[in-house]
Amino acid sequence: MQQRALITGGSSGIGRAYAHYLAGLGWRVDLAAQSENRLMNTAAELDGPVHCYPVDLASFDGVQQLTSAASVPDLIIANAGITKVGSVGTLSQSESAKLQYLLCGGVIDLVQWAAPIMKSRGHGRIIIISSIAAETPMPNSSIYASAKTGITAFGRSIHSELKPHGVSVTISLPGYVRTNIHERAGLHHLNRQVPKWMWLSPEQVVRETEKASLAGRETIIPGRIYRLTRPFLGSRAANTAWRALTRKRRNL
Numbered sequence: 001m002q003q004r005a006l007i008t009g010g011s012s013g014i015g016r017a018y019a020h021y022l023a024g025l026g027w028r029v030d031l032a033a034q035s036e037n038r039l040m041n042t043a044a045e046l047d048g049p050v051h052c053y054p055v056d057l058a059s060f061d062g063v064q065q066l067t068s069a070a071s072v073p074d075l076i077i078a079n080a081g082i083t084k085v086g087s088v089g090t091l092s093q094s095e096s097a098k099l100q101y102l103l104c105g106g107v108i109d110l111v112q113w114a115a116p117i118m119k120s121r122g123h124g125r126i127i128i129i130s131s132i133a134a135e136t137p138m139p140n141s142s143i144y145a146s147a148k149t150g151i152t153a154f155g156r157s158i159h160s161e162l163k164p165h166g167v168s169v170t171i172s173l174p175g176y177v178r179t180n181i182h183e184r185a186g187l188h189h190l191n192r193q194v195p196k197w198m199w200l201s202p203e204q205v206v207r208e209t210e211k212a213s214l215a216g217r218e219t220i221i222p223g224r225i226y227r228l229t230r231p232f233l234g235s236r237a238a239n240t241a242w243r244a245l246t247r248k249r250r251n252l
């Protein structure tokens with residue numbers, strides 16, 4: 001029987017690359033994102049039938065619309081996300097709550113819908129696209145970093161809980177990936193300032209994440225450079241360097 005995946009944020013970047021990868025292997029792929037146009041464009045690139053769910057996953061209503069319309073697939077890739085920059089206290093309560101729900105609370109609600117059914121089937125895979133931000137302090141992106149840390153802790157906890165029931169949970173923690181996320185957040189300068197060797201392609205993130213998931217691993221940091229530097233990520237030196245690289249310079 002054809003295997004089925006549901007990819008949130010499947011219209012762009014990492015989610016779109018995942019959709020191409022799985023469709024190429026003969027999977028049926030269902031996509032959820034906000035913009036119907038972008039969803040349709042991605043669906044048109046893929047072979048075979050694709051079901052699109054245009055929903056706002058930054059709200060409980062949006063997650064409910066998705067879970068009441070879709071059926072639990074063999075694989076969920078909880079990937080939809082944006083980033084927002086702002087020093088502490090400058091995001092409105094509503095902006096902050098939506099960001100936290102999109103990146104953390106909504107992913108928990110989606111997994112709580114799927115996990116009992118996967119458990120009763122005795123198989124299933126869940127992949128959560130978190131971020132390296134869960135491993136290191138991120139000044140001026142504190143809401144993003146805390147939501148990614150929260151969803152990483154949730155994923156790690158259910159990894160052990162669901163493993164004996166045949167359900168695997170893998171959390172992917174990418175660093176910089178060339179997608180639309182930075183432009184969308186007004187962080188155009190990062191494309192020029194962050195050195196080339198720090199950027200991963202969405203396809204590399206997909207390949208390494210999928211391999212880790214199939215091997216039943218709890219976490220994966222895509223990209224050798226990020227894996228090598230992981231032990232130092234929380235250090236003061238690493239943070240000073242990170243801030244220098246990502247600070248917006250006046251002449252850019």
Ligand SMILES: NC(=O)c1ccc[n+]([C@@H]2O[C@H](COP(=O)([O-])OP(=O)(O)OC[C@H]3O[C@@H](n4cnc5c(N)ncnc54)[C@H](OP(=O)(O)O)[C@@H]3O)[C@@H](O)[C@H]2O)c1
Nearest residue numbers: 009011012013014033034035057080081176177179180181
């Ligand atoms: N790129 C990086 O450097 C990087 C690094 C670490 C982690 N990540 C994580 O990777 C994931 C994917 O991001 P990306 O880099 O691939 O960005 P992207 O190219 O901008 O794609 C983001 C996807 O999420 C969807 N999305 C955003 N807000 C949504 C909402 N409220 N409801 C439903 N869908 C929504 C977008 O659909 P619409 O366009 O329709 O809104 C789009 O399909 C995110 O969770 C991000 O935090 C990215």
